[in-house]
Amino acid sequence: MIASQTPERSGSRLGAAWLLSGIGAVLVAGVVGVATGPVSIPIGQVIRELLDRLPLIAVDSSLSTTEQAIVWDIRAPRVVLGLLVGALLAGSGAAYQGVFRNPLADPYLLGIAAGAGLGATIAIVTELRDVFGFINPVPFAAFAGALLAVTAAGTLSVRRGRIGSPATLILAGVAVANFFTAIQTFVQQQNSETLQQVFAWILGRLSTAGWGEVRLLLPYAVLCSLGMLLSVGALDVLAVGDEEASTLGLNPRATRRVVLVVASLAAAAAVAVSGLIGFVGLVVPHAVRMMAGASHRRVLPLSLLFGGAFLALADVAARTIQAPAELPIGVITAFIGAPFFLLILRRQLTS
């Protein structure tokens, strides 16, 4: 039979082994993230404290009230936010790569993050009111910007359903990113009173995260992840190209449109809370494909899980390398991601 118990590259079923390894990565990254910081708290006690918070489980972590506050109010929300943002960025990267049939597609490189950044900046400087009084407008503004950017990059490189070369899309993305960043900088300079706030945000950070940000992001994360997971089958069909996909009964344009909207909402929501963090959407799906094969039935769910783990761990690095000072997390991801990008580019050019 086709299903297998050990992780393997061949095959398209997700399989328990792969799923468990992804969940394991998330748990490890989560615990390491919560256990790391200027105040040293033994990892065993951290695990016990976290278990204690689960329903129906009561274990004494013997942490002081201050230590509990550090674990629960300072570190945990930051780690959870890292997991969610990483999942959304990696998941949307995998979705963009499927839609454009281009392993170089990434929300950052396509200018989608820049578009979302512009939208969010406008929402911040104009101090847009909450929608209906309770829905934060920043993610919506970011979503609008992201859609504008992906439409621009897509239109520049897709003609009559024919997709240009991978390089064309990326060049279009570079132009779009620069254009939106220019407008964003302009808007930012015009509004010097909020300059500091916007500037700190645009560099990409998880540092000010509290449970508020997590609550803001969670509904988007759930919705978008679900949407992307529902599209894995269609993305696998789309992998044979528009014309063949059409003869297999799939409407390629409609599929592309739906997946682009969901992926852009995911990227925009991530950008809205954490700023511009590049290359996660590139590195993680690519690594997953190398490990588990190219079927989206594996690439997407595993990108969500490993993407979360990757960003949570990158945040640990950002916090510890220059401690007590913090590096912007975008610096860490670019440091790993840019060489990776060149590697994939090189492989593309030689094949």
Add this chain to the structure above:
Amino acid sequence: MTSPTDSGAPLDVRWSGVSVDLGGRQVVDDLDLLVEGGSWTTIIGPNGAGKTTLLRALSGTAPYRGIITIGPDEGVGLGRRERARRLAVVPQHPVIPPGLDVFDYALLGRSPHQGVRFAASEDDRRRTSAVLERLGLTDFAHRFVDSLSGGERQRVVVARALVQDAPVLVLDEPTSFLDLGHQMDVLELIAELRAERSLTVVCTLHDLTVVGQFADRIAVLDDGHLAEHGTPGEVLTPSVISRYWGVDVRTEIHDDTSVSVSVRRRER
């Protein structure tokens, strides 16, 4: 919609007054052609005659004027999914996604039978396994398609089309890039499968040497027009081939009325 594919009866394919414009050029011009259910028609013609375009109009991937019917219904009214249940296409240059294994590639043929999520059922997997076994590909199931040789790869693409379980099989130059032995393998395989499944086969070929042994009807397309149409014995004559290809050939008619064509170098 009830599909005539449910009954398993062979389906006719018919082009009636079909024209295709591509970039301002009339590639197919007011063409009429009937392929009867369960028969094999091969379309031949010089380069640029419109063979591939004719097939693309049939598969719904090139816009056309006129009427194309697949079974009792007009193609345009069918919708992609129903059309894909009636018609399986083996393209001339299939896109092979990197990192996809033979089983999963063949399984894509089940797409038109699946829901909006394109989730494969156990039945889909069983049918795919059965086709791979029939085509002697079981040992390849976990190999990546992009790692296979040309002949193996073509067999896998045919497998995907069979997994589709459509009564009409459309093949665009299924033997290009294959050596003579593998060309015969593919054509003999299609002939066997047609007999087993009473498929309607519509095929284009550019190599004239073997055309006459694998079709009930031959259609010669020249500059978008249907120039000749008939049995291999009627169409594959030295005079017809000389007229449209400008080469001298010798033909040999076998006992089973099939025709071999051999070509001679022209005197200058």
